[in-house]
Amino acid sequence: MNLDPNLMLFTYYKNFFPVKEISEWLELDEFREISFCSSEGKYMRYLTFADFEEFHEKLTTLVPAKIDIGAIYDVIPAKDIQKKAVKRELVFDIDLTDYERVCCKDKSVCDKCVVLIKVAVEILDYALRKELGFTNLGFVFSGRRGLHCWVNDKETKEFTEVERQEIISYFNTCCDKRIFSPEYTEIMFKYSDYMKNQNFIDISEPFTEEDLYKKMFIRLDKDVTTSHAHLIKMPFCIHPIPVNFRFLSVPTSNDFTLEMCR
Incomplete structure (x- = not known):
């Protein structure tokens, strides 16, 4: 049985994605860039969130196919403003x-x-x-x-x-x-x-x-190591291709979601 991809992602983000732990680990606030990529390949850069509740709400609303982590900036980052990356993992x-x-x-x-x-x-x-x-x-x-x-x-x-x-x-x-x-x-x-x-x-x-x-x-x-501007895939996000969590193994994200929802 295969879930609708958007329903699968929504269910995963709503119920299983460790949003609070990820937010605490990243010290998530409005100075940290988060990027979403839609299932059509459209990127949304310079998303910022004040706390994990706001992040979780946006996840379940936009249901991104992929999430990337950017740097922490000296100002709230946006596309057309002067900014400097001051921290990055x-x-x-x-x-x-x-x-x-x-x-x-x-x-x-x-x-x-x-x-x-x-x-x-x-x-x-x-x-x-x-x-x-x-x-x-x-x-x-x-x-x-x-x-x-x-x-x-x-x-x-x-x-x-x-x-x-x-x-x-x-x-x-x-x-x-x-x-x-x-x-x-x-x-x-x-x-x-x-x-x-x-x-x-x-x-x-x-x-x-x-x-x-x-x-x-x-x-x-x-x-990936040297550039502060380089986006990095967020741990625990779904990998659109091939939607596996690790090499050559099950479960896929679809299998995982079905199993956890039983």
Whole structure:
């Protein structure tokens, strides 16, 4: 049984979407930009809400197909006024389309290449906690074929774009300057069957650290991390395509809503 898409979204936003918790986490007020995207692909930018009740009312009225989070500004943001983004969460984006894959192309994903997401999570978790000293991390499905890592340590909201770029450079240095961390290598080696499954190496021949870093090391979307202006998909919102909560698994949003309404 399939619900009408708008009815499904309305039911989800009204009864199951954690609007109060999301609002508290984002410190939602009239200086924070929220963006809605309709099922027809029309974006509504610079929406602002004084509190979670107002946010929830707008969700159930407009029933957006997608919700994105913007920055916190120095003024109540609007399209045609001068404004400056002063705070934004530190987020890292992993997208499988940035990797070389034989098993899948473009937007396709399978069990073989999802291994790259596992590698990215373990490397990010280790590096951000053990090497950079962050403590509060959250990993969420970003839609289609990717993952977002949210760093929720309070001070990171105020990082400048230069400071954010330095963190990206920290990871890029590993490959650019051939600085192969034993800890990163150990993580990738655990999943090294991927190299054979993709036919990157001859199954009878050993592979090098450099092979692992070229094919499996974490690849980050720089703009998502560095740019204060970049919108980021809100955790717990519905992903219009393919309306799944996580890779290659049920429930879909339709199945979830039907199950919870029983």
